[in-house]
Amino acid sequence: MKKNVGIVGLIFPSPVLVIGTYDINGKPNVLTVAWGGVASSDPASISIAVRPSRYSHEALLRTKAFTVNLPTVQYAAEVDYFGIVSGRKANKFATTGLTPVRGEHVDAPYIAEFPYVMECEVTHTIDLNAHTLFIGEVKGVKVDDVLLDIDGNISWEDARLLTFDALARNYRAPGEHIAQAYQVGKKFISR
């Protein structure tokens, strides 16, 4: 039996998307965002939702560029700090000791230490009141060797990328394998 609850507009799991931008003075800044997802496969596009009050919002509108940096579990504290402090007041790279690198394809910095980085160009900006939804087309992807298998294919299965529970407000590791996609459901076909 289901119970009606308040308007809890949440999804589990949330990704942990660390968004890199340049501020108006060219200072690299990062913001952690849990509201976002893949928006299209072709052109490969990522959506991120950012409150207008956030310092990165101005940068996104002005540069029309951002990076998406996926962290591993050992960076949980840095990632959390990126979300609770404003780049107006803090130099988040200096404080954490992480390294900004100028993007190759877009006017935004990425984090050298994070293993998976997408460079995105803003193609759509949608005002959704509390948040603005920015859709960015992926212009380039860089990964660390640790994510490449011996054939050069990306594999993040063993990389322990960080995940987020927005309801419990905690970070989690990837969990154990449950089933192979595009396979386990075949048992229902031709029933």
Place this chain on the structure above:
Amino acid sequence: MKKNVGIVGLIFPSPVLVIGTYDINGKPNVLTVAWGGVASSDPASISIAVRPSRYSHEALLRTKAFTVNLPTVQYAAEVDYFGIVSGRKANKFATTGLTPVRGEHVDAPYIAEFPYVMECEVTHTIDLNAHTLFIGEVKGVKVDDVLLDIDGNISWEDARLLTFDALARNYRAPGEHIAQAYQVGKKFISR
């Protein structure tokens, strides 16, 4: 040292969003979608990306309504089946034995057996070529008792909701706790 790879526009983790709609004959249908996320907090809004070729695409345009049903790990096979078969040819509820229930707030069915259900009304439709991004405002949320703690608050921490790795193409369980959000990052403040 980072290596450039192809345009791999993916995020880890992906959610497993089972989307309920009514087809033109009023038949309840479900589609599993991994491209999506929270789009705004107020009004609470969810984005889902659906290929124009999918049967649900027509229903989303016509009814401007959908449900988002979050599965637990024991429904991995059903969820997978919902993604690999078209509702044009199959009655996915009948095949799997799951129970469609008419939504209370929108013109879309939800899955009785799934513990967390959001009813959404489409507010924005954005053509992104390979996928259409539908943004739905959350009009009501229903949860099973199993997600309610003794104070009536929602908690899905122990519910083993299903997660997805779009690169490895497998389903995973939630992983172990790493850190408390809005807390662990405070160690960098006033450094």
